[in-house]
Amino acid sequence: MKILRLSMFATVILTSSLILMACNAQTNSSKFEQKAAAETAKTTSVSRINQTYQVKTIAQVNEPWAMAALKDGRVLVTERKGKLKLFDPKTKQQVEIKGLPTVAYGGQGGLGDIVLHPQFQRNHWFYISYAEAGQGGYGAVVVRGELDLSDAQNSQIKHLKTIWTQVPKVQGQGHYSHRILFDADEKLWISSGERQKFDPAQDMNSNLGKILRLNDDGTAASGNPFTDRGEIAKQVWSLGHRNPLGLAFDDKSQLWSVEMGPKGGDELNIIIKGENYGYPVVSNGDHYDGTDIPDHDTRTEFKAPEISWTPVISPSSLIFYTGNQFPAWKNKALIGGLSSKAIVIVDTEMKPVIEVQRLKMQQRIRGLLEVEDGSICVLEDGENARLLQLTAQ
Numbered sequence: 001m002k003i004l005r006l007s008m009f010a011t012v013i014l015t016s017s018l019i020l021m022a023c024n025a026q027t028n029s030s031k032f033e034q035k036a037a038a039e040t041a042k043t044t045s046v047s048r049i050n051q052t053y054q055v056k057t058i059a060q061v062n063e064p065w066a067m068a069a070l071k072d073g074r075v076l077v078t079e080r081k082g083k084l085k086l087f088d089p090k091t092k093q094q095v096e097i098k099g100l101p102t103v104a105y106g107g108q109g110g111l112g113d114i115v116l117h118p119q120f121q122r123n124h125w126f127y128i129s130y131a132e133a134g135q136g137g138y139g140a141v142v143v144r145g146e147l148d149l150s151d152a153q154n155s156q157i158k159h160l161k162t163i164w165t166q167v168p169k170v171q172g173q174g175h176y177s178h179r180i181l182f183d184a185d186e187k188l189w190i191s192s193g194e195r196q197k198f199d200p201a202q203d204m205n206s207n208l209g210k211i212l213r214l215n216d217d218g219t220a221a222s223g224n225p226f227t228d229r230g231e232i233a234k235q236v237w238s239l240g241h242r243n244p245l246g247l248a249f250d251d252k253s254q255l256w257s258v259e260m261g262p263k264g265g266d267e268l269n270i271i272i273k274g275e276n277y278g279y280p281v282v283s284n285g286d287h288y289d290g291t292d293i294p295d296h297d298t299r300t301e302f303k304a305p306e307i308s309w310t311p312v313i314s315p316s317s318l319i320f321y322t323g324n325q326f327p328a329w330k331n332k333a334l335i336g337g338l339s340s341k342a343i344v345i346v347d348t349e350m351k352p353v354i355e356v357q358r359l360k361m362q363q364r365i366r367g368l369l370e371v372e373d374g375s376i377c378v379l380e381d382g383e384n385a386r387l388l389q390l391t392a393q
Contacts, residue, residue: 049356051328052393059387064379066113067369080110099157104131107173113180129178139166140178163218175243188214191244198280204233213237225274240277246318251331258318261285264310278302306353314338317367323374325392336365
């Protein structure tokens, strides 16, 4: 009888444990679904705009990553395998620019962003980011060079110099980020991903998982918030970032960043001096294996995103539209979407910040660039991609 009672007791315990485990599994899995439903409700119940536009194909490119516009209307396009193309929309001609360094192509790595110095017309300086191999693995670098366009058929790069390097180099070829941008004071901003290594985003001895503010020669800019914490920390403006793939200033000269979350929780952040954005301690997404990451609202010492997306949009790029061809987009954020195959329009002046329109592009979108006439150049992602132009309808 005693044996029977013990057996029955063990059965009850085992059954209760199995029920509890099932409940916990259901709770963990439903948490992601609840987040997704809440975020979807946010972006479908808001006031919407319906700016019309038309799309035309103006060129074909191979695995493009970024663009920069020249004053004469020509467009520079980087390709991940290590090519820089100069495209003329008037003649439809493409010229490959010679003199690029060797890049570490693979994974998410290769040739990355490109930006012209604010005094480009005088000094001909331009900046590119790319992935390189070295001791310890791989890392992003930013180089400055002179762009010689004097011979239209033999354009070339001269006097290349490395001005910034990700520290440390690590194994793997993801989350370089390496977006670059100048502000009105001619300071150079760089987004540096955490390289899928999590903890460096909170480590001030590393510049991974940070947004950085430098002089145009790559030295740390004065006025940065962590100048008393070592040579690497001197570069840092903000920390706790995962994979910030878009940087842009709004019409009030406020910097914003768009950032890929893990499983859920893509973010649009307003970038504030000295703030910690929490990754990997907090995120509105979860780890890919389903392990929970505490949400931002559980740790108020970390700066929360102005808006986040679950399901994700997979942001690739960010601009603020300032032209006149699309009045409803004026001063709004435009975000390129990879898995969402979309351009996402966000009103950052609303409280709270809201998504107001989503353009279904049918292809993964890698880059956006507003040009002189107010039209928008759009780069598709991947091989045999198209360079598109959005114009008023």
